Amino acid sequence: MVGTLQAYLAEKTAYIEQHLLPCLEQEGVPDSLYESMRYSLMAGGKRLRPMLVLAVLEALDKPVKRGLPFACALEMIHTYSLIHDDLPAMDDDDLRRGKPTNHKVFGEATAILAGDALLTRAFSLIAESYQADPEVQPATTVKLIAELGKRAGAQGMVGGQMADIEGEGKRLDLEQLSYxxxxxxxxxxxxxxxxxxYLAEASDEQMEALTRYGVCIGHAFQIQDDILNVEGDAALLGKAVGSDADREKATYPSLLGLEESRRRLHALIDEAKTALAEAGLSHSILPQLADYVCNRKN
Structure with a gap:
């Protein structure tokens, strides 16, 4: 295992970014559309989602390379969601990762289409890559596509975005905010x-632990985002601080205060680590990645 978390993050970020751009289709794609997709996909970021895919394979002693297509597909979907989130009809943001948002550079129409193209490319990338990989069973490929479709769609990320928009300016309770x-x-x-x-052929017990870990760090990630929006450094964040309050968005600090928000953040990280320990996965980098979610500054 890599000696320090920072070294691990740097190594895996470079590895992911080395393979990310070649996964984009360029032949037959209008130049303006390709450049818009490329602009946001390669704009930096934590690369946490693809990193987690690779970390699970490492934890279960499977080849990391096996996870690359799914990891890159996840990052494409994450990037599409950010492009659309920043649009004037949604969060209306001018900056993302310290750079002008996609629609500020390429226009709203191109930004919308770039997001659409990244979303659809993600699924074709999974299907094409694993169809050509004899180590991955067709049934596993189907599970990957179904999992990602569910988690990214109306029952998952998009549904959460809708609830977020509908909650602006309203007094939400903790259950609504958690949703x-x-x-x-x-x-x-x-x-x-x-x-x-799935790619590492995890047992049912390990899958349950990974799911519980993911739920915990997902909540923790957003709580830390909420805290940083109150007291973070705009230069480190690459976007404005205080925008949640300006839009009257419900957040953990606005509902519970900063002290209680931090307490819940640390409790979630502890629960995530407990889930790993119970499934025998504490030896991996995953506990340190949970700490990273809690301690990050951007």
Missing amino acids: IHQHKTGDLLVAALRGGG
Whole structure:
């Protein structure tokens, strides 16, 4: 295992980004559309979702390379969601990762189509890549596509985004806020872990633990996002601080205060680690990645 978490993050980020751009289709694609897709896909970021896929394969002693197509597909879906989130009809943001948002550079129509193209490319990438991989059974490919479709769709991320929009300006209770967080943010993290589990031929007990871990770090990730939106450094975040309050969005700090939000954040990280320990996965990098979710500054 890599000696330090920072070294691991740097190594895996470089590995993912090395393979990410070649997964985009360029032949036969209008130049403006390709450049828009490329702009957001390669704009940096934590690459946490693809990293989790690879970490599960490592934890279960399976080849990391096996996870690359699914990992890259996840990052494409995550990127599409950010492009659409930033649009004037949604969050209306000018900056993403310290750079102008996609629609500010390429226009709204191209940004919408770039998001659509990244979403659809993700599924063709999974199907094409694993059809050509003799180590991955066709049934596993079907499970990957079904998992990602469910977690990214109306029952998952998109449903969470809808609930988030409908909740703006309203006084939400904790259950409603948790629903938004679990689906808008958590479901793609769960998809990463479960997808890695399918590819690593995880046992039922291990799949249950990975799912529980994913649910916990998904909630924790969004709580930390909420906290950073209150007291983070805009230069590190690459976007404005205080935008949640400006839009009257319900957040954990607005409902519970910063101190209780931090307490819940740490409790979720502890629960995530417990799930790993019970399934014999504490030896992996996954506990340290849970700490990273809790301690990150952007």
